Amino acid sequence: MKTTQILIAGFGGQGILFAGKFLAYKGLQEELQVSWLPSYGPEMRGGTANCNVILSDTPVGSPIVTSPDVLIAMNLPSLQKYIDTVVPGGQVYVDSALIDVKVERTDVEVFYIPATQMAKDNDIATLANMIIVGHLLQNHPELDFDGAAETVEHLVPPKKAALIELNMKALNLGKEYKN
Amino acid sequence: MxxxxxxxxxxxxxxxxxxxxxxxxxxxxxxxxxxxxxxxxxxxxxxxxxxxxxxxxxxxxxxxxxxxxxxxxxxxxxxxxxxxxxxxxxxxxxxxxxxxxxxxxxxxxxxxxxxxxxxxxxxxxxxxxxxxxxxxxxxxxxxxxxxxxxxxxxxxxxxxxxxxxxxxxxxxxxxxxxxxxxxxxxxxxxxxxxxxxGTNGQRKHNVVNSxxxxxxxxxxxxxxxxxxxxxxxxxEAMWEEYMMEDAEYCVVAFGIASRVAKNAVVAARKEGIKVGLIRPITLWPFPKKALAKAAEQVKGFVCVELNMGQMIEDVRLYTQCKKPVSLCSRCGGMIPSPEEVLESIRKAQKGEF
The missing domain is CATH 3.40.50.970 (Thiamin diphosphate (ThDP)-binding fold, Pyr/PP domains)
Incomplete structure (x- = not known):
């Protein structure tokens, strides 16, 4: 039995929920059991957003992620709030363009990716989320990177078809980034 | 498919x-x-x-x-x-x-x-x-x-x-x-x-009234x-039973609480505690038969819900208070963690309700 609990957290507007949706659809594509739970409360209205995604080869019990195997932190408050909840041996993805502290825990694997800066430099300013997701896919062979284009096509509405290519650009930047 | x-x-x-x-x-x-x-x-x-x-x-x-x-x-x-x-x-x-x-x-x-x-x-x-x-x-x-x-x-x-x-x-x-x-x-x-x-002049008119x-x-x-x-x-009563065959303790929970409870039941089984779950799918009619049967089988119940304890009254009613029932609950928008439910199951095993 393998279950991966993912927590993605940051500001509203950073594409937190979209990144989660991408991972959930990717899981669906790989015929895994999945759940996706957004924050919809006062937190979201006040500016922070987070999203719980569970990918499993057995039916998902509680959809609420309390001890993530993977944390994606896209701002400092999110990193501070959730870093201690990550399971030992878990992975932490940090947008190091926005977070200038290092993770003190030594029992987790940390990936520092200056995603927001990379996105700006490549004229895809709103797609820092997908750069991090691209790097995550690289570390998770069970989420086959080759099928990513299909997942993006599924998520982007036909009216915004131009975004497909940009999302793929972001995913590839993340994939190729050397930590 | x-x-x-x-x-x-x-x-x-x-x-x-x-x-x-x-x-x-x-x-x-x-x-x-x-x-x-x-x-x-x-x-x-x-x-x-x-x-x-x-x-x-x-x-x-x-x-x-x-x-x-x-x-x-x-x-x-x-x-x-x-x-x-x-x-x-x-x-x-x-x-x-x-x-x-x-x-x-x-x-x-x-x-x-x-x-x-x-x-x-x-x-x-x-x-x-x-x-x-x-x-x-x-x-x-x-x-x-x-x-x-x-x-x-x-x-x-x-x-x-x-x-x-x-x-x-x-x-x-x-x-x-x-x-x-x-x-x-x-x-x-x-x-x-x-x-x-509309009668179309063909039938006596209908009346809907209270x-x-x-x-x-x-x-x-x-x-x-x-x-x-x-x-x-x-x-029409509907319910799901999970790991109840040999259960000595029974968790009762519905909706989202039952999902959290299921995680806790799996974790408790790993600790060797024989616990199962009854999940009412219809809350009215309440699955009386399932609860009555469980009351003959188990040593006690743990009711998990997101309120101050409401369904627990029906659990007591339909088990005729034959076995003790404890409450594991959060409210106001809080959700108990699987660990909190697991702790309630451990307490039940120790006879603490």
Missing amino acids: AQRVLMKGNEAIAEAAIRAGCRHYFGYPITPQTEIAAYMAKKMPKIGGVFLQAESEIASINMVYGAAAAGMRVMTSSSSPGISLKSEGLSYIAGSDVPALVVNVQRGGPGLGGIQPSQSDYFQATKGGGHGDYRMIVLAPASVQEMASLTIKGFELADKYLMTSMILADGTIGQMMEPITFEDTEVKTYEKPWALT LYLKPDELEQKNIARYERYKVVEEN
């Missing part, structure tokens, strides 16, 4: 309702169920249906009453404070013996409360929020798939027994996405010879209604 798609629980309710033949939706927006109305607003005009955002909850439930009296498959949806406002209409619908589907995606209360998930409308749903002797069939989905299947079931049962079916969900299941398949199952429909469809000024007549109406309720109680 039909394709698996990802859908929010709220959207699954709306899509299932349309597939069940519902062409009339009346509502008023409130978090965390607004996606139902949004989905209906988008879809209904394309299929010749009616989507109407009323001026208030009270107006929308009375529109439901009217459409139900005309024999239509009709629904409304809201969240806790909105359901309180609709409760007068729910009583009138019950008193008129017309079928309707009402969705409550619960949030924390009382009062305006909060917008986070809750199960604190259990009493209101199962014991009656409106006035008078009446019952509603109360269905408690625990997954996005069940949001859909129980919506279809709810319409069928409402038409069959001429009463309201309520989907009692919560903010988590409403907002979360899970894979779902829509099988091409046949949806049952029922003749409605009592409906107000006013009976002669006490003996009103008494007979209520007695006849309760005869029908008795049939529902005998035939």
